[in-house]
Amino acid sequence: MQFLLDNFWDLSVTGLTQGAIYALIALGYTLVYGVLRLINFAHSEVFVTGTFASIFVLHAFGLGSDDPVPSAGMVVLYIAAAAVGAMVASAATALVVERVAYRPLRRRNAPPLVFLISAIGASFAISEAFGVLVDRNNVRVPNLIEPQTQFHLFGASVNNRQLLIVAAAIVMMLCLDQFIRRTRLGRGIRAVSQDPDSAALMGVNKDRVIALTFILGGLMAGGAAVLYDLQFGVTRFNAGFVLGIKAFTAAVLGGIGNLRGALLGGLLLGLMENYGSAIIGSEWRDVVAFVFLIVVLMFRPTGILGESLGKARA
Amino acid sequence: MLLEISDLVVAYGRIQALHGISLTVSEGEVVTLIGANGAGKSTTMRAISGLRPVSRGSIRFDGQDLTHVRADLRVVRGISQAPEGRGIFPGMTVMENLEMGTYARRDRGNFRADLDRVFGLFPRLQERRTQVAGTMSGGEQQMLTIGRALMARPRLLLLDEPSMGLAPKLIQQIFSIIREINTQGTTVLLVEQNAQQALSVADRAYILETGSIVKEGTGRELLGDPAIKEAYLGVA
Numbered sequence: 421m422q423f424l425l426d427n428f429w430d431l432s433v434t435g436l437t438q439g440a441i442y443a444l445i446a447l448g449y450t451l452v453y454g455v456l457r458l459i460n461f462a463h464s465e466v467f468v469t470g471t472f473a474s475i476f477v478l479h480a481f482g483l484g485s486d487d488p489v490p491s492a493g494m495v496v497l498y499i500a501a502a503a504v505g506a507m508v509a510s511a512a513t514a515l516v517v518e519r520v521a522y523r524p525l526r527r528r529n530a531p532p533l534v535f536l537i538s539a540i541g542a543s544f545a546i547s548e549a550f551g552v553l554v555d556r557n558n559v560r561v562p563n564l565i566e567p568q569t570q571f572h573l574f575g576a577s578v579n580n581r582q583l584l585i586v587a588a589a590i591v592m593m594l595c596l597d598q599f600i601r602r603t604r605l606g607r608g609i610r611a612v613s614q615d616p617d618s619a620a621l622m623g624v625n626k627d628r629v630i631a632l633t634f635i636l637g638g639l640m641a642g643g644a645a646v647l648y649d650l651q652f653g654v655t656r657f658n659a660g661f662v663l664g665i666k667a668f669t670a671a672v673l674g675g676i677g678n679l680r681g682a683l684l685g686g687l688l689l690g691l692m693e694n695y696g697s698a699i700i701g702s703e704w705r706d707v708v709a710f711v712f713l714i715v716v717l718m719f720r721p722t723g724i725l726g727e728s729l730g731k732a733r734a
Numbered sequence: 735m736l737l738e739i740s741d742l743v744v745a746y747g748r749i750q751a752l753h754g755i756s757l758t759v760s761e762g763e764v765v766t767l768i769g770a771n772g773a774g775k776s777t778t779m780r781a782i783s784g785l786r787p788v789s790r791g792s793i794r795f796d797g798q799d800l801t802h803v804r805a806d807l808r809v810v811r812g813i814s815q816a817p818e819g820r821g822i823f824p825g826m827t828v829m830e831n832l833e834m835g836t837y838a839r840r841d842r843g844n845f846r847a848d849l850d851r852v853f854g855l856f857p858r859l860q861e862r863r864t865q866v867a868g869t870m871s872g873g874e875q876q877m878l879t880i881g882r883a884l885m886a887r888p889r890l891l892l893l894d895e896p897s898m899g900l901a902p903k904l905i906q907q908i909f910s911i912i913r914e915i916n917t918q919g920t921t922v923l924l925v926e927q928n929a930q931q932a933l934s935v936a937d938r939a940y941i942l943e944t945g946s947i948v949k950e951g952t953g954r955e956l957l958g959d960p961a962i963k964e965a966y967l968g969v970a
Contacts (some may be wrong), residue, residue, distance in 0.1 A: 604837065609835055611823055617785055618821040623809035623838025623886070 424698040426518065429576030431694040436461075437582045439690020440589035444644035445667035446674070446682035447596065448514070448637025454613035454677040455626075455633050461539035462521065464664020465546035466514045466638050470645025471655035472550055473509030474502035483562035484669030495564050499646065505599030517542050518631060525711070537659055543660075550659035558656050561649040585647045592643045593683055596636060600679065609633055613677065662706070669713050675723030683725060688712075735794075736761045737890055742791035743913070744774075744781050751777040753945045754791060756914060759890065759923050762875070764916050766924040766932040766953070767943035770846055775925040779894045782923070783815040784808045795890070809838040814888030816879040817927075818895045824868025828859055831867050831878055835885025843852065851918070852881040854912050856946055873904045880908075884915065893924045897931065909935050929966035933957045940967075 424431065445467050452460045460640055481498060483490070490498065521542040567579040576601055600606035611619035612629045620626060648663075651657060670689045674681025696708025716724060736760040744752040752774045759765045769775050780786035782793060784805030793800045793812055801809070813877040814835075822829050832852060836845060856877045862870060867878055876896060881892055892911065897905040915923050924927045926932035930946040933939055943961065949956070956962050 607826075607830065607834060608837065610826065611837075614823040614825050615821060618823065619834075620785060620805040621783055621809065621815045621817060621821070622834045622882070623806045625804075625806045730867055 421699055424695060427698060428695075431698050432691060433573065433576050433578055433582055433695035435691035436687060437585050437671075437690070438693065439687035440586050440684075441644050441651070441668050442663075442670045442689055443683045443686025444589050444640045444647070445590060445663065446671040447593070447640045447647070447679060449668050449671040450674075450679060450682040451609070451633045451637045451674055453671070454611060455616075455630055456522075458535050459539065459668065460514075460522075460634075460637070461536070462516070462517045462542035462546065463514070463637060463641065463662070464660030464667070466510050466517065467542050467641040467648075467664065467667075468547060468550060468655070468657065468660040469513040469643050469658060470506035470510035470642035470660060471644070471649050472554060472559070474506040474646045474649050475559060475655065477502045477505035478562045478564075485560035485562055487562055489563050489598060490565050497624045498564055499650070503643060503646045504552045504647070506645045507639045510642030510645060511638030513546065514633060514634040516643070517546075518634040520698070523627070523630075529556055543664075547657050547660065550567070554657065558654045561653050561655065563653070565650055581650060585651060588643065592640060594677075596640065597679060599636070605632055619698040655709055666706075666709060669709060673713055673716055673723055675725040678725050681725040688724075735759075736796060737923065738794040739778075739782070740792055740794075742778070742793065743782060743789045745784055745789050749788075750820075751945055752781070755945070755947045755950060756791075756941070757940050757947065757950075759921060761889075761921055762916075762919070763937045764912070764922045764924060765937055766926055767926050767942055768926055768929045768932055768934035768939060768956075769926065770966075772944070773942045774945045775927075775942055776894055779815060779892050779923075779925055783893050787884050800811075806838065809886055809888075810951060812889035813892065814883040814886040814890070815892035816883040816894065816896065819898065820872070820875045822867045822875050822878050822882070824866070826867055828863045828865055828867055828870075828878060831882050832863075834835060835882040838886060848885050848887060851883055855884075855914060858911045870903075872902050876900060876908065880911070880915075884920070885923075890921045890923060893922060895925055895927060897926065897928045905931060929962070930957075 445463070447656035448463045448466065449459060452458060478498060481501065483498065489495070521538045522535060525538060565581045569577040569579050570583060571578055600609055605723045608619065608624045608629045609632065610624060611624050612626055616626060666689065667686070671682045672685070673689060674683065674685025689712070692712045693705050693709050697705040735758050740756045741754045742752055742756070743750060743754050755778065767775055767778060769773055777786060783789050784803060784890050788801055795813060800808060821930065823834060826834070832849065858874055859881055862874060867875065871876070880893065880896060896908050896912070900908065905928065912922060912924065913935055924932055924936065933953040933956050939951060939956050940947050941949040941956070
C-alpha cells in the first residue's frame with residue numbers, strides 16, 4: 421500500500437500510457453459490435469498484423485534490431501512510415517476478415533454462434549500464419565526512441581515515449597470521433613448502429629457501412645500496433661491474445677458499442693492494473709483487471725457509459 | 735401507374751404471410767391498405783421498401799422492375815417509407831434524423847427548402863430540433879419518421895400505421911397532414927388499422943384479410959359498405 425502511495429503519480433502515467441493502447445484497440449471491438457452486434461475476436465490479430473507490418477517497414481528502411489537510435493529527424497520519418505504501413509496492413513486485414521469470415525455467413529443468415537466460431541478460426545489462422553511464416557519467438561523492433569524524462573508531473577517523471585503514445589492516441593481518437601459525428605459516412609455508421617432497418621430505408625448501404633467500420637477499427641488497431649512496438653520493443657505471433665482480451669474488457673467496461681466508453685474503459689483499465697499490481701504484486705495484474713471488470717458489471721451491467729449507440733433498440 | 739404489385743407472395747420460413755396480392759397506386763393518389771392485426775399490412779410495406787424478400791410475384795415502380803432491388807437503392811428511385819412504430823434513430827437529434835432523410839440524395843441544394851416544408855407541416859419538430867429523438871413522446875417520434883421520409887423528396891411515400899398509439903386529437907392532426915402532403919404533390923400509400931380515418935382520406939382502398947385482398951374500391955364506397963362498417967368501423 422505504501423508503495424502505491426509513494427509512487428501514485430508514476431503509476432498513473434504508466435497506466436495511462438498502457439490504457440491509451442488498450443483504448444485504441446477497444447475502439448475496433450466497439451465499432452464492429454455497434455453495427456453487427458458481433459464480437460470480432462479476430463480483431464486482436466488485426467492488431468498483431470500491425471505490429472509486424474511496422475517492423476517490416478523499418479527493416480525495409482535498413483534498420484536492424486541492434487542499430488543505435490537514428491537522428492531525431494529520421495526518427496520522425498521512420499515512425500510515420502511505420503505508422504502508415506501498420507495502419508494500412510491492419511485495415512486491409514480487418515477488411516479481409518470481414519469478407520472471408522463474416523460476409524458469407526451474413527448472406528446465409530447464419531446464427532450468432534456460427535459467427536463466433538468463424539471469428540475464433542480467423543483469429544487462430546492469422547496468428548499462426550505469423551508464427552509459421554515469420555517466427556514463433558519474440559521479434560524485436562529496431563530502436564527508435566531512447567526514453568528521456570521530459571518533465572515532472574506531481575513528482576512523476578514523464579518521458580518522451582509516454583508523451584508520444586498518449587498524444588498519438590488522443591489525436592487518433594479525436595479524428596475518429598469527428599469522422600463519425602460530422603461526415604455522411606459517419607452518420608451512416610451511427611444510423612446502422614441505432615436501427616439497421618430504418619438506415620436501409622434512408623438509403624444507407626449496410627454492407628458498405630460494415631466494411632467501413634472494419635476499416636476504421638483496423639486503422640485504430642494499426643496505430644495502436646506502432647505505439648505498442650515503440651513501448652515494448654518486441655512483438656510475437658500470439659501477442660494479440662492477452663492484449664485483445666484486455667482491450668475487449670476495456671470496451672465492455674466502458675459500455676460496448678459506445679466509442680467514448682472504449683476510451684474511458686481503456687484508460688481506467690490501464691490505471692487499475694497498475695495500481696492493483698502495485699498493491700498486491702505485478703503477477704496479479706491480469707486478475708486485477710478482470711476483477712475490476714466484474715465489480716463494475718455487477719453495478720452497471722451495460723458498462724460505465726452504457727450502450728449509447730444502440731440504446732432503445734428492441 | 736406509379737406502383738404496380740402483382741401476385742406478391744411473402745413467406746416467413748414456411749409460413750406464408752401474403753398469398754399473392756395485387757394492387758396499384760397511380761401518381762397523385764392516396765391509397766390505403768386496411769386490415770386487422772396480422773393481416774399482412776406491414777409485410778406488404780416491408781416488401782415494397784425492400785426490407786422483406788419476396789418469394790413470388792413482382793413489384794414495379796414507374797415502369798421498372800424493383801422486385802429484387804436492394805432496399806437502400808429503392809430510396810434513390812423515389813420510394814420512402816416512414817416505418818411502423820418508432821423507427822427513428824434514438825441517439826440522434828431531431829435535426830440529425832432529418833438529415834438522414836437526405837442521405838441517399840445527390841442534390842443537397844434545396845435542403846433548406848425541404849426542411850422548411852417539413853417544419854411547416856410539423857412546427858413541433860422545429861421547436862425540438864436539438865432534442866435527442868429517443869427522449870421525445872410517441873406522437874413527436876411519429877411526426878419525425880414522417881418528416882424524415884419527406885426529406886428524401888419521395889415520389890411515393892409509404893406510411894405504416896402513422897396513427898398507432900396516438901391520442902385521438904393527434905390522430906386527427908396526422909391525417910390532415912397526410913392530406914396536405916398529398917396536396918403538395920406526393921403520392922401516398924397508407925397502411926392503417928384506423929379504417930374510419932384512413933378511408934376518409936383515401937382516394938382508393940384495399941381490404942387485406944389474412945394475407946389476401948378481399949375487397950377494393952374508392953374510399954367513399956368502402957366507408958358506406960355494410961360489411962366493412964361491421965368489421966372495421968365498429969358500427970352494426
